[in-house]
Amino acid sequence: MVAFTLNGRAHTLDVDPQMPLLWAIRDVIGLTGTKFGCGMAQCGACTVHVDGAPVRACQTEIGNIDGASITTIEGISGKVAETVQKVWAELDVPQCGYCQSGQIMSATALLTDTPKPSNDDIDSAMSGNLCRCATYHRIRAAIHEASNRLGG
Amino acid sequence: MLHFRSQTGAAQPTRRHFLIGTAAATAGLTIGYRLAVSSAEAQTATAPQAVNPFQAYVEITPDNKIIIHSSQFEMGQGSYFGIATLVMEELDGDWKQVDVIGAWGPTALYGNLAMGGAFQITGGSTSMTSSWERYRKAGATARAMLVSAAAKQWNVPESEIKVAGGTLTNASGRTVTFGDLAAAAAALPIPANVPLKPRERWTQIGSTTLKRYDSSGKTNGKQDYTIDVKMDGLLTAVMIHPPKFGAQVKRFDASKAKALDGVVDVVQIPRGIAVVGRNMWAALKGRDLTTVEWDESQAEQRGSAELLNEYRKLANGAGAVTARNDGNVAGAFSAGAQTIEAVYEFPYLAHAAIEPLNAVARISEDGRVEVWGGHQMPGLYQAIAAQVAGTTPDKVVLHVMKTGGSFGRRAVADGDLIAEAVSIAKALGPGKPVKVQWTRENDMRGGRYRPAYVHAMKASLDKDGKLVALYDHIVGQSIMDGGPFAMMIKDGIDPTSVEGAANMPYAIPNLKVDLTTVSSKIPVLWWRSVGSTHTAYAVETFVDELAAAAKRDPIDFRLAMLDKHPRHAAVLKLAAEKAGWGTPLPQGRFRGVALHESFSTFVAQVVEITVKNGSDFTVDRVVCAVDCGTAINPDQIRAQMEGGIGFGLGAILQEELTLTGGVVDQQNYDTYTPLRINQMPKVEVHIMASTEPPTGVGEPGVPPIGPAVANALRAATGKTVRQLPILKHLST
Known part of the structure; x- marks a missing residue:
């Protein structure tokens, strides 16, 4: 079970902790503005902010973001x-x-x-x-x- | 992306094209579909019948939206915006009302008029040429019908009605929106010969301030691509393809994969094994647990180095066929004062689009087949989907998605992705929609590359330094062979192998271009600017080298051979002037120039490079002059030149797809390396003022950049790099 904030909303997911954040965002939560391009942090299409810093979601395991605040293209503001x-x-x-x-x-x-x-x-x-x-x-x-x- | 050159005759749609009706529509396509039914045949296939623009091209909704149905698909090149500009010029709507969707279906409505009209296809940089009259007429006819409807409703003469910003008004101040009148207008008789606005009244075409209507959806994550298609119960399939081209599945073991939570099924289809999951991650994990044994007895076993060796040997001999033969090159070589020879080698290239290939298929209980994808050739894909599903084309519905830049990769004669999606949906059974989503590794190793080529060239200068003879022997695979495009091959010459060389513009009294076509099981395809990706490099660096041998300025040397090609000469002069050709440069900085026509658009580029030491250099500035006839969206012409330059520069500097023992060596962007921002030069684009009909800009920016950079490098080092990519071979 992983708990985190996505675009200001709290989420708790019961998924394989190795699932990349990219597929959790796209396939489980259903926000598809974050794109898949390479799966190995070579292209940057999946860039999101984790606690404000740009991170490649395809190489970020969901199990490692417990408690983090994630922002995607749909949620950026300011x-x-x-x-x-x-x-x-x-x-x-x-x-x-x-x-x-x-x-x-x-x-x-x-x-x-x-x-x-x-x-x-x-x-x-x-x-x-x-x-x-x-x-x-x-x-x-x-x-x-x-x-x-x-x-x- | 496709080769077909726009021919002036075919490119000028007649009123008859516009009026050919929906009755021509639904002739079922079958595989083996005859691509190039002649234009005449297509026109005589049905009697002319009026087309209601509201039923084919322009949909106006009751809530006052203008939805334009585009015959051309959108992959970033701006075809939707261009077509919308043509409609809006005549319709006088408000851009806030506009959306564009991908249309597909009757070739009488949506056939590509720059290619004869009998086939719906996006390619060959022809979208604007094909749409130029069709969509202006659609806008003008729709406007005329709206005016008629308002005149009727208000009982006033049509001449008293003004149209602007999506509303109609009359002298007494009555106002009605397009949306209010659309239903009444669509029911009216279709007027004949609605005049188009004269050039001097254009406000949209050629506007330097008009912006794309579709940029904001690309800045907030809202634009959906095929990868984003959502529907209840949608499954995701990941493919396991044969590691070598031509191999087949012998047996596979999916027992471990099927035991995984989230894996729905693992199915064998003709193109490989599909691992189907509830989401992408489940499918990927299932893929890793699936083992496949391959039958490689029919597979390609050769590597790219062996193939290039073979090409080099062949290039040394006589060509199999001759694509151009002026004068007598052999005689001229023996009489020439100075003869120069050069052999060029070009590697395979991958499209490497950032959206890895994909398609979505849904087969319903009632037998209806739906396919979502980048439908670059809808009629053919409909036929393929029907054949794979075991049904008739009329049961197939396509959904044309906006697509990540694909650069030719989604125009495939065997509809590879379409066939995969439908095969998997069929294997799963009705009611189980599935998206096949290639990984980057699938995409890199999935074939359809720009073919590798060798050019063996020879030229002679006379005692005055005049270029009197040039010979080019091209060796490589045919793109068009073995599919519905094979009928474009005439006398053994695939035009995509020789375009850009066989039609070089220079007045050379003895000029011969030979072709030797080789075959392999490595699938090849059009790659943005097709034949010109290699012919422009070979011809333009060789001509530049000959200018140096003749001790002539490279621009003067070219201009002296362009008397009969004023549009070539004009862009060359414009680029030279804007780049300050001939003015002094700082220490370490060098210029190079190249000129090339592709898809009836003329482009010259002057580059400036800085050489730091030896093989360490940067491309700093590119001045680009383009003549694409009437400029429809000037800022998009600029964008396509900028992008074409970056795309072409990455390729010639550092892209190369190699195979070892039949297996592709590269898998991802760590080893196949498109240009990145730190390598992007400053680009200045100058558009030639023109009243000629519009031609394309999607591809023509690509060909000149490579030779221009190579020519600048030769100016710096005295050596022409003749094996690509440059960064690999510069120091050797």
Whole structure:
């Protein structure tokens, strides 16, 4: 039995403790904004926040998050996240959009910790998030723009 | 993703296309479906009959939503947005009303007009070419019918009615929404020859401020893909495929898997073993406990190194068939003042889409078969689903899902994922809907790669440095062979093997392109920009090298051979000008250029690289000029060029799929490595102003980036990298 908070709501799951958080969120709880891409923390499509830090849900066993607070793309809120989402849409960053939940989770974590990121900061925070459509040019622009709007 | 070139004749849909009716609709498809029924045949198959736009292309709901039914599927390339832009230009709705859904069915309504109209397919960067008149006419006709309905209701002349923002008003201030009038409008006679807006009145087409209508659902997790399909009782299946292509299941033992809580069944289907669970994790655990013994007697046993060795030997000899033969290359070689030879090698490439392949099938008790997926070729997939289910196509219903970028991988002649999903649903029995969800490892090892190729090239310059002869012998597998597309192969030449080389634009008096097609059991497929993924690299680096041998500027050298190709010349000049070609660069920085036409779109790119030491370099800046005719969504043209550059750059720098003893070596993104953000250059896109009909942008951004980077590297090091990927071979 694992108890945790997901997007502000308490959940108790009676599942295999080895089940990755990704499949617990998607298949057991039914929130599908968090995506599956690789299953080995190589692509970042499954990025969620665990106690505020970006984590790859595909490599996080549910048994290890007892008591944690999890936020997914459906639950992010606050000025940073909302600015990131708004700028992302305004700049038409997404193409297919499949990886973008993970991109936004990583970008929000970056801007929360580093309000005025350099290009190198962006590279190191975002290079774990693959985008096969290669929207990287706009991801970079959107992070800088969100930073400006947030007064970073 | 598919090869077909848009042909001007076929690409101009006639009014007749638009009016061909739903009566043509339901001819059942069977496998072995004739793909390329000629355009003429398709048109004579049925008498012209008016199409009500409200029943085929534009649905207006009572609550005033505009739902556009798109013949083209959406995988991020923006076809839904492009088609909506065409409709909205004529309809004068409000974008807040708009949604787009994937339509499928009668080819008379949804057939791809850039490919003759007889087959519904998304590919070959043809969505805008196919839709250009069809969807503008749909919007204009719908608008005219709404105006008629309002005029009738108010008893005023149509000329007094204004349409804007999804409402109709008249001089006396009466107002009604599209939604209020939709039912009345749809019941009216369909007007003939509704005029389209002249170019000077466009407000949507070419707008530089119009944004995609569908971005926000991709920033909040709300957009559903096939992986997200939900329904009561939906099971998840994970596949175990043969480790070698062509192997078959000999026997399997699922007793341990079936004992696991959450595993529902383990079934054998023609494509392998499916482990079915109540969720993905249960299915994955069940997969790990299932053992399979394979019969590999018919399997491919060769590795990619052995295949490339064979290709190299073949490339040394004469070509099996000739795709182009101008003048007399052999004679010109013996007379040339300076002859240069080069052999290029291209590895297999994987699409490696981030959404691993998937499909959902549900067979109901009454025999109805439903399939959710990235239906890139709906008619064919409907036929495949019917055959696999043992029913007739009319019992099959498709649900066209928006799809993670798939770059050609979802247009497969044998409908691999569709067949798997329906096979599993059938094995489970009616009433058990199932999603087959490939893992990344399934996806990487599941075949359908960009084929490996070798190009053996030779060229001669005369004493004045003029390129007088060029020969290219291409060796590789055929993409179209062995399926419904095989009829596109003419005189032994698969056009996807030679496109971009056989039609190179340069005026070279003696020019020959040969092809030797080899076969293997490794399945191959179109991969974003298809033949141009390798031909552009071979031709554009070789021509650049010849310019250097002739001691000519590479842009001047090309322009001198482009008198008859003004659109090529214009993008080349534009890219050069915007990049500051010829201006001094800082120490360690070098430029390279490449020019390529694919899918009737012309693209030139100038790159700047910084070489730190030896093989350590960065690609810093790409200036891209594109002529795709009339620009429908300029910002999306930019987006596709940016994305195409990143996609192509990853491939030429560091992507390679290899096999050892018939087994694919790579399994995940740790060893198959698409571009990441830290490698993405700054990209500037310049769109050529044009009044030509629109052509595609999904693929044409890809081909020039590789040769442009290689040419910059040659400027820096004096050597052309002729084996890809570059980072593996730069130092060798």
